[in-house]
Amino acid sequence: xxxxxxxxxxxxxxxxxxxxxxxxxxxxxxxxxxxxxxxxxxxxxxxxxxxxxxxxxxxxxxxxxxxxxxxxxxxxxxxxxxxxxxxxxxxxxxxxxxxxxxxxxxxxxxxxxxxxxxxxxxxxxxxxxxxxxxxxxxxxxxxxxxxxxxxxxxxxxxxxxxxxxxxxxxxxxxxxxxxxxxxxxxxxxxxxxxxxxxxxxxxxxxxxxxxxxxxxxxxxxxxxxxxxxxxxxxxxxxxxxxxxxxxxxxxxxxxxxxxxxxxxxxxxxxxxxxxxxxxxxxxxxxxxxxxxxxxxxxxxxxxxxxxxxxxxxxxxxxxxxxxxxxxxxxxxxxxxxxxxxxxxxxxxxxxxxxxxxxxxxxxxxxxxxxxxxxxxxxxxxxxxxxxxxxxxxxxxxxxxxxxxxxxxxxxxxxxxxxxxxxxxxxxxxxxxxxxxxxxxxxxxxxxxxxxxxxxxxxxxxxxxxxxxxxxxxxxxxxxxxxxxxxxxxxxxxxxxxxxxxxxxxxxxxxxxxxxxxxxxxxxxxxxxxxxxxxxxxxxxxxxxxxxxxxxxxxxxxxxxxxxxxxxxxxxxxxxxxxxxxxxxxxxxxxxxxxxxxxxxxxxxxxxxxxxxxxxxxxxxxxxxxxxxxxxxxxxxxxxxxxxxxxxxxxxxx
Amino acid sequence: xxxxxxxxxxxxxxxxxxxxxxxxxxxxxxxxxxxxxxxxxxxxxxxxxxxxxxxxxxxxxxxxxxxxxxxxxxxxxxxxxxxxxxxxxxxxxxxxxxxxxxxxxxxxxxxxxxxxxxxxxxxxxxxxxxxxxxxxxxxxxxxxxxxxxxxxxxxxxxxxxxxxxxxxxxxxxxxxxxxxxxxxxxxxxxxxxxxxxxxxxxxxxxxxxxxxxxxxxxxxxxxxxxxxxxxxxxxxxxxxxxxxxxxxxxxxxxxxxxxxxxxxxxxxxxxxxxxxxxxxxxxxxxxxxxxxxx
Numbered sequence: 001x002x003x004x005x006x007x008x009x010x011x012x013x014x015x016x017x018x019x020x021x022x023x024x025x026x027x028x029x030x031x032x033x034x035x036x037x038x039x040x041x042x043x044x045x046x047x048x049x050x051x052x053x054x055x056x057x058x059x060x061x062x063x064x065x066x067x068x069x070x071x072x073x074x075x076x077x078x079x080x081x082x083x084x085x086x087x088x089x090x091x092x093x094x095x096x097x098x099x100x101x102x103x104x105x106x107x108x109x110x111x112x113x114x115x116x117x118x119x120x121x122x123x124x125x126x127x128x129x130x131x132x133x134x135x136x137x138x139x140x141x142x143x144x145x146x147x148x149x150x151x152x153x154x155x156x157x158x159x160x161x162x163x164x165x166x167x168x169x170x171x172x173x174x175x176x177x178x179x180x181x182x183x184x185x186x187x188x189x190x191x192x193x194x195x196x197x198x199x200x201x202x203x204x205x206x207x208x209x210x211x212x213x214x215x216x217x218x219x220x221x222x223x224x225x226x227x228x229x230x231x232x233x234x235x236x237x238x239x240x241x242x243x244x245x246x247x248x249x250x251x252x253x254x255x256x257x258x259x260x261x262x263x264x265x266x267x268x269x270x271x272x273x274x275x276x277x278x279x280x281x282x283x284x285x286x287x288x289x290x291x292x293x294x295x296x297x298x299x300x301x302x303x304x305x306x307x308x309x310x311x312x313x314x315x316x317x318x319x320x321x322x323x324x325x326x327x328x329x330x331x332x333x334x335x336x337x338x339x340x341x342x343x344x345x346x347x348x349x350x351x352x353x354x355x356x357x358x359x360x361x362x363x364x365x366x367x368x369x370x371x372x373x374x375x376x377x378x379x380x381x382x383x384x385x386x387x388x389x390x391x392x393x394x395x396x397x398x399x400x401x402x403x404x405x406x407x408x409x410x411x412x413x414x415x416x417x418x419x420x421x422x423x424x425x426x427x428x429x430x431x432x433x434x435x436x437x438x439x440x441x442x443x444x445x446x447x448x449x450x451x452x453x454x455x456x457x458x459x460x461x462x463x464x465x466x467x468x469x470x471x472x473x474x475x476x477x478x479x480x481x482x483x484x485x486x487x488x489x490x491x492x493x494x495x496x497x498x499x500x501x502x503x504x505x506x507x508x509x510x511x512x513x514x515x516x517x518x519x520x521x522x523x524x525x526x527x528x529x530x531x532x533x534x535x536x537x538x539x540x541x542x543x544x545x546x547x548x549x550x551x552x553x554x555x556x557x558x559x560x561x562x563x564x565x566x567x568x569x570x571x572x573x574x575x576x577x578x579x580x581x582x583x584x585x586x587x588x589x590x591x592x593x594x595x596x597x598x599x600x601x602x603x604x605x606x607x608x609x610x611x612x613x614x615x616x617x618x619x620x621x622x623x624x625x626x627x628x629x630x631x632x633x634x635x636x637x638x639x640x641x642x643x644x645x646x647x648x649x650x651x652x653x
Numbered sequence: 654x655x656x657x658x659x660x661x662x663x664x665x666x667x668x669x670x671x672x673x674x675x676x677x678x679x680x681x682x683x684x685x686x687x688x689x690x691x692x693x694x695x696x697x698x699x700x701x702x703x704x705x706x707x708x709x710x711x712x713x714x715x716x717x718x719x720x721x722x723x724x725x726x727x728x729x730x731x732x733x734x735x736x737x738x739x740x741x742x743x744x745x746x747x748x749x750x751x752x753x754x755x756x757x758x759x760x761x762x763x764x765x766x767x768x769x770x771x772x773x774x775x776x777x778x779x780x781x782x783x784x785x786x787x788x789x790x791x792x793x794x795x796x797x798x799x800x801x802x803x804x805x806x807x808x809x810x811x812x813x814x815x816x817x818x819x820x821x822x823x824x825x826x827x828x829x830x831x832x833x834x835x836x837x838x839x840x841x842x843x844x845x846x847x848x849x850x851x852x853x854x855x856x857x858x859x860x861x862x863x864x865x866x867x868x869x870x871x872x873x874x875x876x877x878x879x880x881x882x883x884x885x886x887x888x889x890x891x892x893x894x895x896x897x898x899x900x901x902x903x904x905x906x907x908x909x910x911x912x913x914x915x916x917x918x919x920x921x922x923x924x925x926x927x928x929x930x931x932x933x934x935x936x937x938x939x940x941x942x943x944x945x946x947x
Contacts, residue, residue, distance in 0.1 A: 104668045104796065108675045111698055115679045118690040127690050131697065138701070141795040146747035146761070163704050163794065170700035175693050181684050312687055521689050555703070562707040566715050566742040 004103055004144075006046045011140040012103050013039035013094055018133045019110045020087055022117035022126060028072055031084050034065060035091030042095050052098045062092050083116045100144055110137050122313060122519050124511075135160050166561060169554050177547035179540050180523050198277040198445060199237050199427045203248045205385075205392060205406040214445035217275055218429055219283055220512055221441040224269040228285065230431065232268075232322050234451065234463065235283040235443065237428035239301035241337055243417075245345035246392050248410065248425050252280065252299050261460075263289055263321035272316045273515060280305045283428055283443075285320035286463065292317045300334075301424070302461075313519050326460025330422060338422030338455065346393040346414060353418035363421055363456050370415050371469040374408065377401070381470045405467040409450040412466040422455035426463070437502075438509035574626045577640045581619055588612075588648040598624045612648050619643060654804055656716045656789065661802045663710055669797035672702065702797055709800045712746050712793040716762060720787065724810040725933060725940075726776040727901075732810050736770045736787075738762040746793070753787040753808070774810065779897065781941050782810035813936040818899030822906055823887055845869040853911060880925030881907060883935075885918040897939050904939070908932045918942060 017039065020032040042052070052058075065088045073081035090109040093102060114130040121127075138160035139153070198218050219235075227233075240248035268285055282293065282304040293316045295307040304318070330338070341350075356373075360366040380402040388395045393414045396407050403411075409425045416423035430449035432441040451465040530538035530546065582592045582601075590608055592601050602620035606613035622639050665673065676699050683691035717739035726732030736751050738760060746762040751772050760770030776782070787808070790801040845858050848868035858869040883903045888896045900916065907914035908927070915925035916935045921942075923935055 100796075101668070105671070108671055111672075112675060112679065115682060115691050115694050118694050119682060119686040119688045121688075121690060123690075127693060130694060134694075134698065134701075138795065145792055145794060145796040159794070163701060163708065164697075166704045167697060167700035170703055171693065171697040174696035174700065175689075178692070178696065181687065518693075519689055522687075558704065558707055562704075562711050563714070565744045566711065 004046075004097060004100060006043070008100075008103060008140070008144055009039075009043055009046050009094075009097060011136070011143070012097070012106050013043060015110055015133060015137045015140055016090055016094060016106060016113075018136065019113040019117075019130070022114065022130055022133070023083060023087070026080050026117075026120075027084050027087065030068075031087050035087055035094070038091040038095040042097060052096045055096075058092060058096050061095070062089070065092070079116060079119060083113065086112060086116070103140075103144055107137050107141055122515065124514050124518075131164070135164055138163060166558060170551070170558070173547065173550045173554055175521075176529060177526065177543055177550060179543050179547075180521075180526065198279065199281075199448060201238065201250070201279070203238075203240055203406060203410075203425060203427055203450065204246055205388065205396070205403060205410045216445045217508075218277070218443045218445055218447070219275055220273045220515075221432065221443065222271045222273070222439070223441075224271070227270075227434075227441070228266075228268050228322060232285065233431055233441075234286055234426075234449070234465075235272075235429040235432075236286055236288075236303055236426060237281050237283050238279075239299070239303055239453075240425040240427070241301070243341060243410075243414065245342040245390070248413075250301065252303075252305055261287060262325040262327060263287055263323070264325070265322040267319055267321055269317070269319045272318060273512070273520070274310055274314050274316065276311045276313060278309050278311055280307075280309055282306055282310070282314075282316050284316075284318050285322075287321055287324040289319045289321060291319075301426075313515055315516075315520050324460060329457065330455050335422050335455070338424055339417050339420065341414060341417050346391045348391075348394045348398055349411070349414050350418040352397070353415045356415075357419040363454075366419060366421070367416075367454065367464060370412060371464070371466060374412075374466055375469040379403070379408075379470050381467065405450045408466040408470065409452050412452050412464065416452070416454050424453050426451050426453055430465075433505070435505045435509055435512070437506050438512060440509075440512060442505075442508060574623065574636045574639060577636070577643045578623045581623070581643045581646065584643075584646060584648055585612075585616070588650055609648075615646060615648075619646065654718055654806055656713050656718065656802050656804070658714060661710055661713050661800050663706060663798055663800040666792060666796055666799050669702070672797055676702070705795050706798050708794050709791060709798040711744070712748065712791040713789055713800050713802055715742060716740060716746060716749070716789070718789065718804055718806075720804075720806050720808055722806075722808055724774075724808065725936060726774075726810060726812050728776060728779045728812050728815045730776060730815075732774045732776045732812070734772045734774055734808060734810070736760070736772065737767055738770060739767045740764055746791075748791050748793040750790040750792075751787060752790055753784060754782075757790075776810065776812040779812050779814040779894065779940060779942075781937075782812060784808040784810065811937040811940040813940045814894060814897040814901045816898060816902040816905050818895070818902045820888065820899055822903055823881065823884065845871060853909065856911060880913040880915060882915050882917055882925070883907065893943070897942055901936065901939050904932060904935045 017032065017036055020027070020035055024032070045053070066085065069081065069084050069088060070076065073084065075081050076085055086109060090106055090113070093106050093109070097103060097106070110133065114133060117130060118127060135157070139156040142156050142160060143153075221235075238250050238252075240250040242249040242251075267289070270285070272283060274282060282291070282296065284291065284304050287302065288298065288304055291304055293304070293306060293314070296304055296316075297307075299305055304316075306314070356369050357366055360369050378401060381404065382402045383404060385396075385403045385407060386400045388400070393411050396403055397411050413423040413425050427448070427450045429443045429447040430451075431447050432443045434441055449465075449467070451463060451467070453461040453463055456462055526543055527538040530542060533546065535542055535546065578598070585592065585605060588609070590605050596604065598620035602613075602617045605616045609616075619639075619642060622634065622642070626634055626636060626639055676695065679691070679695035679698070682688075683695045719737040719739070721735045724732050724734055734753055734756075736758075738746075738749060740746055740762040743764050745764050749760050749762055749770070751758050751760065751770055753772055754774050756772050756774045758770050758772035760768055762768050785807055786803045786805045788801055788803055790799060792799045845861065846869065848857070848870050856870050858871050861867070861869050883900055885896060885900070888899055891899065897918075900918065904914065904916065908931075911927065913925045913927045914935075916923040916938060918938065921938050923931075923938060
């Protein structure tokens with residue numbers, strides 16, 4: 001194997017580092033740093049004309065960096081640890097690179113680093129960037145293979161681009177038609193650094209305030225028909241039944257039997273496009289009738305739950321009805337649970353509740369009185385509430401009186417329970433931004449909300465949003481608008497500049513398109529594709545057949561495309577047309593001899609085929625005039641048209 | 654000879670095999686993570702391999718190759734086999750490797766051009782080497798595949814014996830007259846004749862060339878007059894190969910001295926003459942002695 005040059009080392013180091021840049025968010029910074037140092041050392045040695053370092057040095061360094069990686073990740077399994085290890089090994093390989101074989105191995109590493117960066121990514125830009133890295137790697141490989149006289153970089157890059165361009169249609173066919181798996185082949189290791197986002201599995205009143213300041217998108221919704229009115233846009237998430245005085249907890253237990261609900265009102269059909277949040281719940285409107293997510297189920301609290309944590313973007317089509325009648329009474333066990341309050345906690349709240357209850361024995365009147373209290377007394381709605389101590393509800397209701405939706409929902413539920421009305425806290429998202437450029441709703445983390453449900457005998461669970469009575473506009477509009485001006489910490493530009501907001505929506509419409517068409521492309525999309533091709537009953541077998549057929553077509557095209565360049569065709573259109581004329585005459589049985597010029601050829605044709613004589617002589621004279629003495633009034637286009645129109649028969653008429 | 658489509662074979666290289674393993678891993682990772690972007694990248698690289706396969710094949714397709722059919726060499730030295738790669742197409746064909754016997758030479762064939770590739774073949778022993786075919790091979794563009802084709806085109810390599818021996822030329826040995834004739838011959842300038850390759854530089858008529866005339870060679874009457882027979886039988890006491898080596902040395906010495914010489918070995922007699930063609934005839938006779946194939 002031939003030894004490598006400085007230039008080869010330089011370009012392969014650059015490719016490796018560029019591939020590593022794609023991991024800059026998921027890898028500790030010392031990984032690319034070590035690789036860069038390895039590359040720099042090797043380049044310096046090559047510059048001085050030296051070879052690779054000694055083997056024992058390399059082995060020592062390899063052991064050291066592996067130990068370092070293990071200390072950091074505590075495993076070599078899983079995507080980040082595996083990627084880090086691969087990157088470090090490639091760095092070391094760079095250090096010991098002496099022959100072309102070493103560089104070939106590094107290119108394989110680069111490909112793997114590229115795909116590792118894409119596995120957990122959804123970014124269009126990252127894909128484009130890594131295709132760029134692949135392009136550079138191709139040019140490097142090309143220069144490595146054809147090291148004859150080292151030519152300029154530009155032709156290598158151009159050739160690499162041509163190869164990639166020819167590969168694109170093939171890749172597209174593969175991507176569209178290669179059968180996808182329904183689920184993973186084996187359960188994926190949970191990556192420790194893929195953070196959960198959005199609502200949590202428990203709720204203390206202050207939790208949602210952090211979310212309210214996040215612009216991150218939680219999910220998007222397409223309504224298949226008219227959307228519900230804004231006051232119905234409550235997207236149900238985790239439900240909390242158990243209160244310990246500070247925090248609310250829930251469970252995801254499925255109901256033992258299907259809840260007996262009679263759903264009525266207009267049916268809302270919609271598709272929730274959920275961003276990965278590493279939790280199991282799927283946000284749907286109240287009250288869910290059905291969804292298309294396989295193996296998903298409804299909890300006893302009527303939240304839709306996926307069988308595994310949502311770690312990829314997922315689309316769920318669902319149907320909901322705004323009203324529900326509960327046929328079964330609340331079981332005694334559940335009633336106890338929904339009434340339970342921690343003993344001795346929040347005594348002032350209990351007193352208040354009992355006092356109000358004495359005045360309003362009717363359940364709904366009592367609820368109205370509590371909401372009235374929130375509306376009339378100076379309760380503020382703020383993103384930066386004061387910190388609360390042990391009896392958090394007491395403190396909030398009587399002392400600080402400043403809070404966010406979590407505070408109000410929590411306090412309301414405690415007031416209800418103290419008065420003997422079963423109540424629970426529901427978290428989820430409320431409202432949303434309508435993207436008028438692409439007809440869907442965007443739900444951001446800032447739309448996170450908490451509300452209550454109370455059980456009224458004979459009617460069932462009823463949604464009450466106590467926060468709405470403090471800031472009624474909150475129900476209609478965004479969080480940011482309802483925050484009192486002095487405590488606004490939400491980014492200022494939002495809502496200030498109309499065109500900026502529009503641009504943001506347009507950009508989001510694009511990314512939604514990307515998400516819908518590319519990221520969530522799956523078996524169903526493939527089935528729809530086959531249906532579009534008028535293939536009945538699409539299944540995996542037919543998909544493979546279509547894939548094979550399409551691949552065959554593209555490969556034929558590719559063969560033609562690749563071989564076409566071998567035909568020595570002249571750049572001069574007149575010459576090309578003349579060649580065409582000769583081909584036509586050859587097909588008619590009189591091929592031009594290599595030594596024949598146009599005039600003598602025409603003469604011979606005239607002798608053999610008098611019926612063609614006039615035409616051929618005219619065309620040949622036209623050609624020689626065009627080529628050798630272009631007088632005014634002759635045009636190549638005309639010549640070409642005449643040649644095109646010339647159709648000699650095989651045998652003389 | 655034009656390389657046709659049906660005669661080109663292609664296989665992945667070892668590096669290509671490794672790439673296939675990596676591609677399979679990439680595919681499984683993409684499917685398992687259900688990552689459409691990962692799959693897109695894996696498919697792009699996979700498609701790239703298919704495209705490079707076509708380009709690898711194309712790098713040999715339609716190339717025209719000619720080879721010198723007769724090569725002369727000396728035993729123990731190297732023989733240079735010259736190939737002409739003719740490329741009538743519009744695309745460059747870098748990285749064309751020619752393999753003949755156990756030797757290989759790298760070349761490139763530029764668009765609309767002819768390129769010469771010399772492959773140096775080791776010639777270990779005396780004899781006539783008959784090579785029926787040679788191989789064109791390429792790993793272009795990425796070294797993932799190698800395409801090869803066999804070209805049936807006989808090449809004969811005449812490996813003359815190594816010019817060795819301690820005996821002086823018969824004329825030198827028998828009398829001093831030859832040596833005297835040679836020295837006298839230098840003075841005995843008889844005229845000019847047309848230049849032909851292989852003439853010693855000291856016999857070139859530089860002056861006439863400098864005056865703008867044709868390249869010419871001075872001739873000497875003394876040299877033309879005395880043909881010398883290089884005789885197998887004059888080398889009693891040596892074994893066959895030693896005799897052949899000695900004869901080879903004499904051929905070269907006589908040729909260098911511009912003296913007409915003839916060769917007489919069992920079964921063959923070459924009449925006295927001079928010049929490059931005569932020298933080659935003698936050397937090939939020595940190479941082929943005893944029907945010898947190396």
